[in-house]
Amino acid sequence: MYKNFFRYLISAIFLLGFSVNSNADFKVGFVYVGPTGDHGWTFQHHEGRNAVEAAGIKTTFVESVPEGADAERVIRQLAQSGHDLIFTTSFGYMDPTNKVAKDFPNVKFEHATGYKREHSNVSTYSARFYEGRTILGHIAGKMTKTNTIGYIASFPIPEVIRGINAMTLAAQKVNPNIKTKIVWVFTWYDPGKEAEAAQALIDQGADVIMQHTDSTAPVQTAEKAGVWSFGQASDMQRFAPKSILTSIIDDWAPYYVERAIAARDGTWNQQDTWHGLKEGMVAMGPYNSAMGADLVKEVEQLQKDLASGKVHSFTGPIYDQKGNILVAEGKVADDGMLAGMSVYVKGVEGDIPK
Amino acid sequence: MSLDISFIGILIGSIMASSVPLILAASGELITERSGVLNLGVEGMMIIGAISGFALMVITDNLFIAIVGSMLSGVIISLIFGFLTQSLLTNHVATGLALTIFGIGLSAMLGKNFVGIPGKEFPILFSSLRESIPFFGPILFGHSIVLYFAFALPFLTNYFLKKTKLGLVVRAVGDSPVSASNQGINVILVRYCCILYGGAMCGLAGAYLSLIYTPQWIENMTAGRGWIALALVVFATWSPIKVLIGALIFGGITILQLHMQAIGFRIPVQFLSALPYLMTIIVLVVISRDSRKIKLNTPTSLGRIFYKEK
Numbered sequence: 001m002y003k004n005f006f007r008y009l010i011s012a013i014f015l016l017g018f019s020v021n022s023n024a025d026f027k028v029g030f031v032y033v034g035p036t037g038d039h040g041w042t043f044q045h046h047e048g049r050n051a052v053e054a055a056g057i058k059t060t061f062v063e064s065v066p067e068g069a070d071a072e073r074v075i076r077q078l079a080q081s082g083h084d085l086i087f088t089t090s091f092g093y094m095d096p097t098n099k100v101a102k103d104f105p106n107v108k109f110e111h112a113t114g115y116k117r118e119h120s121n122v123s124t125y126s127a128r129f130y131e132g133r134t135i136l137g138h139i140a141g142k143m144t145k146t147n148t149i150g151y152i153a154s155f156p157i158p159e160v161i162r163g164i165n166a167m168t169l170a171a172q173k174v175n176p177n178i179k180t181k182i183v184w185v186f187t188w189y190d191p192g193k194e195a196e197a198a199q200a201l202i203d204q205g206a207d208v209i210m211q212h213t214d215s216t217a218p219v220q221t222a223e224k225a226g227v228w229s230f231g232q233a234s235d236m237q238r239f240a241p242k243s244i245l246t247s248i249i250d251d252w253a254p255y256y257v258e259r260a261i262a263a264r265d266g267t268w269n270q271q272d273t274w275h276g277l278k279e280g281m282v283a284m285g286p287y288n289s290a291m292g293a294d295l296v297k298e299v300e301q302l303q304k305d306l307a308s309g310k311v312h313s314f315t316g317p318i319y320d321q322k323g324n325i326l327v328a329e330g331k332v333a334d335d336g337m338l339a340g341m342s343v344y345v346k347g348v349e350g351d352i353p354k
Numbered sequence: 355m356s357l358d359i360s361f362i363g364i365l366i367g368s369i370m371a372s373s374v375p376l377i378l379a380a381s382g383e384l385i386t387e388r389s390g391v392l393n394l395g396v397e398g399m400m401i402i403g404a405i406s407g408f409a410l411m412v413i414t415d416n417l418f419i420a421i422v423g424s425m426l427s428g429v430i431i432s433l434i435f436g437f438l439t440q441s442l443l444t445n446h447v448a449t450g451l452a453l454t455i456f457g458i459g460l461s462a463m464l465g466k467n468f469v470g471i472p473g474k475e476f477p478i479l480f481s482s483l484r485e486s487i488p489f490f491g492p493i494l495f496g497h498s499i500v501l502y503f504a505f506a507l508p509f510l511t512n513y514f515l516k517k518t519k520l521g522l523v524v525r526a527v528g529d530s531p532v533s534a535s536n537q538g539i540n541v542i543l544v545r546y547c548c549i550l551y552g553g554a555m556c557g558l559a560g561a562y563l564s565l566i567y568t569p570q571w572i573e574n575m576t577a578g579r580g581w582i583a584l585a586l587v588v589f590a591t592w593s594p595i596k597v598l599i600g601a602l603i604f605g606g607i608t609i610l611q612l613h614m615q616a617i618g619f620r621i622p623v624q625f626l627s628a629l630p631y632l633m634t635i636i637v638l639v640v641i642s643r644d645s646r647k648i649k650l651n652t653p654t655s656l657g658r659i660f661y662k663e664k
Contacts (some may be wrong), residue, residue, distance in 0.1 A: 035462075035573045037469025064462075064573060150616070185613045185622045190577050191568040192372075199368050200612035203361070217568045220472075239472050239570075311375070353623040 009225060022025055026264045028052055029078035030061035031071065032223075033090035034189050040214035040233040041188070041250070045089045045112075045127040048252035052260045067092025072099060079104040088112065090167065090188075108263050113159055115339055120270050128276030129159070130166035130338070131306045132248035134313040135284060135299050136230050137170030139245050140178075140208040142295055143228050147177045150201025152194060152211040152218055153184045156353045158341045160212050165345045166313045170263040172347050180314055180348050181206055191217035202227055219244055235285040238241065247285030255281060274335065277307040316345065360488040365609065367492035371567065372506045373605030375400070375559040375576075379583035380590075380597045381507045382555025387587060388515065389548035392657035394450030395435055397580025398457020399501030399553050403428045408571040409468050417476060421500070421561055428557020429550045431457060436549040437630035439659070440542050446657045452618045454580070473569020498566050507555075511594040524548060528653030531660040541660055556580070589638035592651040596642060602653065604634045633663040 006285045010291045030049050034042035042063065049309050053059050055314060060083070071093045078086050079100055085108045088097045094114035101119045103111045113126045148172060153160050164182060181204060183197040194213050199223040201209060209229045211218040216239040222229035223240035231237060233248025255273065262268040275281035284303055287296045305311040314333035318326045320343045327333050379396050386393050401552060407424030433555040435453050438444045476498050484496030515521040524543060531541045541605075564571055582604065590596035611626040619626075642648060 035469055037466075037573070039470040043470070181616045181618070183612050186623075186627060189572075190573055191570065191572050192563060192577060192579075195568045196368075196372060196609060197612050200609060201616050203364055204613060204616040206616075213570060215568075216472075216570060220569065327583065352617045352618065 018211030025269065026057060026084070027083045027085075028057055028059045028163050028260050029083035029086040030264075031065050031074055031078070031086065031093060032061060032063040033067060033087045033088075033092070034064060034214055036061070036063050037213050038189065039216055041241070042089070044156035044216070044234050044250040045252055048157040048256040051086075051239040052256050052312045054156050055257050055261065057260050057264060065093075072190070073092070074122035075100045075109075076103075079107045083107065085110065085260060085268070091155075098153060103351050108268050110259060115272075117270060117272065123259075123269075123271050125273035125275075126159075127250055127252075127281040128274060128313075129248060130162045130313050131276045132136060132284060133163045134170040134306060134311075134322055135246070135302055136210060136248070137167035137172075138299055138302055139175055139230075139291065139295065140167065140210065140228070141171035141173070141175035141243065143291065143328075144175070144178070145208045146205045147175065148179050148181060148204070148206045148208075150198070150204070150209045151182045151207070152197045152201070152213055153182050154188050154213050155186060156184065157290070158339060161344065161352060162338060162341045163212055165341065168345060168348050169314070169318065178347070182340065182348070182350055184353055185213060187213065191215040194218050196220045198222060198229075199225070216240075231285055237285060242290075244285075245288045247248055247293055249285055251280055254279075277303060278309070320344065321346055321348065357549070360492075363489035363492045367496070369602065369606040369609050370493070370505070371497065371501060373601040373608055375567070375579050376563050376583050376586060376601035376604060377504045377507060378492050378500075378559035378562065379556045379580060380586045380601060381504075381511050381594060382552040382559075383583060384511065384587050384590075384592060384594060384597060385515075385524065386548045386552035387656055388528045388653050389545050390531060390653050390655040390658065391439065391545050391549055391658070392446040392450065393432070393435055393453070393549060393552060394447060394584065395432070395453025395457065396552075396556050396576065396584050397576055398454035398615070399428045399431055399556035400457075400560035400563075400576045400580045400583075401461040401574070402431050402457045403557030404463045404564035404575055405468070405560075405571055406557065407561030408564040409464065411474060411565060412468060412471055415474075416579075417474065417565065420565060421558065424557045424561030424565075425554040426557070428553035428560070430553075430554070432549050432553025432556075435553075436546045440545055440549070442660055445659070458574060465571050465573060469573070470570040472569070473565065476566045476569065500562050500564075500566060504562075506597075508594040508598040510585060515594070517661050525653070528655060531655055531658075535660075535662055541662070545660075547605060556583075561584070571600050586634070586638075589635055589642070591638075591642040591648045592653065593642070593647075596638060599641070600634055600638050603637050604630050609635050 032042040036042055036046040047061050049139045062074050065071050068180050072312050075096055081295045087110045089112045094116050097109050097111045098116050098118040101122045109122045114124050168180045185197050187194050194215050195217040198209050198218040207227045209222045211232050216236050219229040219240040223243040228245050229243045231244050233250050235247045239242050312332040316327035316331045317329040320326050379549045383396055403424040406427035407420045410423040411420035438449045439446050478496050478498055480495035484491045526539050527544045535541045586597055590600050607630040611629050
């Protein structure tokens with residue numbers, strides 16, 4: 001009996017050795033901040049993962065991973081268990097990703113929406129969501145009757161501030177009397193709190209609600225109250241068919257497939273990707289016919305111009321809240337300035353929480 | 355901001371709506387604790403109620419079945435707690451904590467297929483009166499039946515504990531199970547009933563979130579409200595009316611701080627976010643200073659294991 005046992009053991013060790021050496025089991029890991037069914041941010045990353053899987057590459061994912069110490073444990077676990085490429089899909093995974101990358105030089109890391117690439121095996125990627133915000137701002141400026149736009153913000157990071165600014169600038173262009181009211185909820189994902197924030201903004205006179213959080217609660221609240229809203233990260237239309245004017249849709253699939261194949265074939269390089277409407281990483285959901293045919297035509301043209309580069313979301317002159325010039329007349333903001341944006345533009349009320 | 359009277363009415367209406375889960379869960383837990391049982395599983399029972407209610411709504415398309423089912427699921431999961439603590443005499447604190455962890459995990463597993471399904475609109479009562487009467491309209495009318503029940507509950511609980519014989523039995527069991535047992539009261543049975551009642555109310559509180567307040571299922575959607583309910587019971591010194599006051603203050607400041615942000619008050623947002631917790635504790639400590647009354651209301655044998663020698 002023992003003889004047999006050792007025989008099995010030895011063959012098992014051989015098999016193990018083979019599986020480690022062969023490159024057939026190239027694996028990609030994904031770390032998500034929310035559940036895959038949030039119908040927002042994480043849902044879209046998961047769609048990207050499905051595309052990678054469809055391209056014939058093995059993948060695994062871990063969902064609802066809190067930003068912070070837990071994230072490092074999960075990323076390390078993925079790296080240790082033989083994943084060759086790991087996508088970490090939330091801003092708060094920035095430091096944990098770089099920390100783990102240092103200890104696993106042979107594993108490739110891709111961090112979404114961050115800016116730290118401390119090791120040669122870390123790439124960063126993000127989408128120019130602000131281009132979508134420009135379209136939302138244009139629509140909001142035209143649709144509001146109370147001249148008040150309500151904005152549910154998550155955390156005071158450049159990504160969120162950039163969205164608030166892009167939206168406000170576009171809304172001001174079509175409606176100089178516009179006011180942007182902002183409520184910070186300090187969470188990406190708490191439906192109860194997001195709904196309360198939306199309701200507070202509506203009670204304060206906002207008749208267009210915009211969110212930079214991930215659940216569908218704000219659009220549902222807007223639908224109930226009979227005000228306009230916009231979907232975030234994915235097409236949320238079926239949660240609020242009357243209220244949603246359009247959605248900003250993140251499409252990560254082409255990028256994920258391209259990078260996974262590059263890593264498998266050994267052509268992966270460190271890079272910093274920032275794609276927008278042009279490349280299709282940012283897309284717009286269907287426009288609500290309640291906007292009227294003229295406005296739909298207008299924003300479809302705006303969408304084309306943003307994609308072709310004819311129009312830029314941050315075209316000067318742009319002033320900060322105190323009236324200092326940020327971008328001179330005739331110039332556009334460069335990517336460095338956009339990436340580090342930490343002040344409100346003129347017309348936004350309140351202070352950025354520190 | 356328009357500080358007119360009808361606006362304040364709308365504000366009070368939304369404050370009431372946000373305090374409902376706290377009132378329900380805390381009132382249920384209060385009865386459990388008055389019988390001498392400390393159940394820290396409120397969060398777990400709430401989240402189980404939330405997923406059961408939502409799942410039943412999707413499967414049966416019947417909101418009545420969903421609401422009753424959520425209460426039943428609270429009863430079933432609290433039965434586990436009851437069996438462990440009352441029949442197997444395990445430690446209340448440890449078992450309650452385990453129940454919360456178990457509930458959160460189980461609900462996430464059960465809810466896998468229910469994420470991302472839009473909820474159904476829950477019927478509201480007297481919606482025409484809400485629009486037509488300024489100020490009082492949005493306060494008194496246009497709410498779901500669960501809200502009216504939640505606001506009646508603390509008064510019913512108060513009446514039950516103070517004026518009925520059964521209430522006296524519950525209090526006796528909580529204060530001195532040995533004497534109660536000597537009087538011929540079945541202590542274990544009474545405690546079982548109180549635990550199951552607490553479970554039913556927590557289940558309903560969870561269903562309020564997933565069916566009425568934000569009609570959808572999302573993992574961990576109770577987001578710590580169970581713990582707040584637990585704290586409310588203690589800070590309200592086991593008085594049902596003070597639980598109601600505490601829940602309203604907590605809900606009120608949560609909503610008000612969002613409004614203050616929208617208005618643009620120049621107060622650090624982080625401080626505003628902490629304000630509901632701070633103010634609720636301060637107010638409840640101030641209104642329950644009377645140590646004689648605290649002694650009267652505190653269940654003396656809270657959390658202690660009771661067994662009858664045979």
